[in-house]
Amino acid sequence: MAKKNYKYYFILLVxxxxxxxxxxxxxxxxxxxxxxxxxxxxxFGTFVFRNTIPFIFPDNEIEENxxxxxxxxxxxxxxLKNYIFxxxxxxxxxxxxxxxxxxxxxxxxxLIAVQSFxxxxxxxxxxxxxxxxxxxxxxxxxxxxxxxxxxxxxxxKHKYYQNNFLSSFDTASYTxxxxxxxxxxxxxxxxxxxxxxxxxxxPKIFTNFSMVTQKNSQAVYNILSxxxxxxxxxxxxxxxxxxDNSSIFKxxxxxxxxxxxxxxxLASLFLFIIFKAKREQRYIPIIxxxxxxxxxxxxxxxxxxxxxxxNKDIIIKKVKYFxxxxxxxxxxxxxxxxNSDYSKMAEKTGVDIENIKAICIxxxxxxxxxxxxxxxxxxxxxxxxxxYKNKK
Numbered sequence: 001m002a003k004k005n006y007k008y009y010f011i012l013l014v015x016x017x018x019x020x021x022x023x024x025x026x027x028x029x030x031x032x033x034x035x036x037x038x039x040x041x042x043x044f045g046t047f048v049f050r051n052t053i054p055f056i057f058p059d060n061e062i063e064e065n066x067x068x069x070x071x072x073x074x075x076x077x078x079x080l081k082n083y084i085f086x087x088x089x090x091x092x093x094x095x096x097x098x099x100x101x102x103x104x105x106x107x108x109x110x111l112i113a114v115q116s117f118x119x120x121x122x123x124x125x126x127x128x129x130x131x132x133x134x135x136x137x138x139x140x141x142x143x144x145x146x147x148x149x150x151x152x153x154x155x156x157k158h159k160y161y162q163n164n165f166l167s168s169f170d171t172a173s174y175t176x177x178x179x180x181x182x183x184x185x186x187x188x189x190x191x192x193x194x195x196x197x198x199x200x201x202x203p204k205i206f207t208n209f210s211m212v213t214q215k216n217s218q219a220v221y222n223i224l225s226x227x228x229x230x231x232x233x234x235x236x237x238x239x240x241x242x243x244d245n246s247s248i249f250k251x252x253x254x255x256x257x258x259x260x261x262x263x264x265x266l267a268s269l270f271l272f273i274i275f276k277a278k279r280e281q282r283y284i285p286i287i288x289x290x291x292x293x294x295x296x297x298x299x300x301x302x303x304x305x306x307x308x309x310x311n312k313d314i315i316i317k318k319v320k321y322f323x324x325x326x327x328x329x330x331x332x333x334x335x336x337x338x339n340s341d342y343s344k345m346a347e348k349t350g351v352d353i354e355n356i357k358a359i360c361i362x363x364x365x366x367x368x369x370x371x372x373x374x375x376x377x378x379x380x381x382x383x384x385x386x387x388y389k390n391k392k
Contacts, residue, residue, distance in 0.1 A: 012271055019264060032160060035241040036086050036203060038064060038234060043209035044160075046086060049220065052211070053232060056224050061231040068092075068237055070099045080195075082227045083110045085235045086203050090114040090121060092238060097124050105193025109227055113200040115164050125190070128168035129201065139163070140202055141181035142219050154219040156202075156210055164201040177226065187223065198226060311372035315380055319363055322384060350392030358383045 031042040038050035054062055065072045069083070069092075083103070090112060092100075097120060104110055116129055138159040144152035165184040177198075178187035187200045200223060204210055211217040326332040330348040342360065346353040362380050366372055 012268060016264060016268065033241060034088050034204070034207075036088065036207065036239055037241065038236060041208060043213075044204065044207045046206055046208065048208045048211045048217075049086075049206045050234070052217070052220070053224070053234075056221060057229070057232055060229065062234065063232065064234045064236045066236045069096050069103075069235070072233070073099050073103055076233075080107050080228075080230050081109075081233050082230045083108060083233045083235065084113070085111065085238060086113045086206050087235075087238050088114065088203065088240045089116045089118075090238060091118045092121060094120055097121055100197070101192060104195040104197055107194035109196050109198070109230065111198040111200070111223070111227065113203040113206060113223075115162065115201065115203060125197070125199070126170050126173075127166055127188075127199070129164060129166055139181075140204070142178050142186065142202070142205065143180070143183075144178045144187075144219075144222050145176055146222075149222050149225075151218050152222070154205075154216045156205065156216060158209065161204060162202075166199070166201060178223075189226065196226075198223075311374065311377040312366070312370070314377060315363070315366065315372060318381065318384055322359070322387075349387070351387050351390050355383060355386055355390065359387060 032044065033042065034044040035042065037045050037047075039045070039047060041047045083100075100110055101124070117125070117127075122128060138157060138161045140156040140161045140163045142154045142156075146152060163180055163186075165180055165186050166188065167184075169185065169188065174185075174188045174190050176185045176188055178185075178200075180186050186202055187198070190197045190199075205216070205219055205223075211220060326345070326349070330345075332345060332348065342353050342356050345351075345356050349356070359380075362383060366376055366380070
């Protein structure tokens with residue numbers, strides 16, 4: 001049974017090795033997810049931006065925050081900072097919205113680079129974003145209004161690009177910093193208290209694909225040049241594919257390699273259960289029958305008496321058991337070999353009367369003799385055995 005199991009395990013191991021080899025060798029498809037994650041090197045991750053910003057702010061601390069802005073601000077109240085949010089859809093609650101306005105009033109600056117906002121934030125900012133996607137063959141144009149920039153016009157082309165703009169806002173309280181190719185605002189600034197809120201509607205400009213492939217990283221430098229020389233807090237909480245630490249399965253499903261390994265594990269467990277669940281013959285221990293040592297004991301005892309040459313004692317014991325047998329089975333009590341009714345004994349036992357006479361008379365002849373020869377013992381024993389053989 002164990003050898004059969006090893007065969008299944010070997011087949012399963014070979015299959016797993018083949019699957020792993022195929023997964024390792026096959027070309028990996030390009031991951032076009034818009035994660036905006038600082039650790040992702042995929043086209044729409046922000047790994048390049050994360051490693052570039054220390055060169056833009058060399059004298060300032062760069063920090064990644066993986067908590068809500070409300071939780072972070074409670075523990076960091078003393079120093080003025082630049083808060084940068086880069087994501088696809090900025091869906092935050094009212095508490096976080098209030099926190100953004102509060103820290104801005106105190107002199108902090110907030111840069112929000114997102115494609116869309118939730119209604120609560122739009123209402124608070126008093127703006128409206130484009131209610132439909134506007135694009136010309138995947139082309140996005142950024143025209144900065146500041147003519148002091150070395151370069152102030154940039155074009156990004158790709159099928160996944162979407163030109164998002166602000167369709168309505170209070171022009172008296174907002175300053176337009178950049179427009180698209182149709183002069184619609186895509187980058188604006190609003191002063192709140194002692195700080196500023198910056199809104200940029202095309203976050204893909206900050207991704208790896210835009211900064212490396214499009215070679216328009218200067219557009220990112222122009223945007224960041226509006227921020228003062230404060231420490232930087234990079235938001236890592238409001239991301240579209242943010243890992244939920246409370247759910248390890250969510251993290252596994254978001255990672256292709258881990259997801260594939262997880263499927264292999266489940267398949268392996270399933271196959272193991274199928275093969276192992278087959279009915280196996282339980283080991284049945286060999287139980288040896290009890291050995292009948294009665295004959296051995298009798299033979300040993302017989303040899304002991306024979307060796308001692310006490311033939312008379314053997315005859316006496318045989319007669320004793322013979323009388324006991326007549327008494328217990330045939331109810332012949334107080335059998336006296338001298339005055340025995342041979343015919344009665346023969347009738348009850350079914351043994352030939354001559355056999356009974358030979359036993360009784362034979363015993364009477366040797367009862368008073370001290371030395372019994374072996375021949376006499378054998379003759380008497382032969383008559384006794386004959387009786388047991390023929391009795392009914």
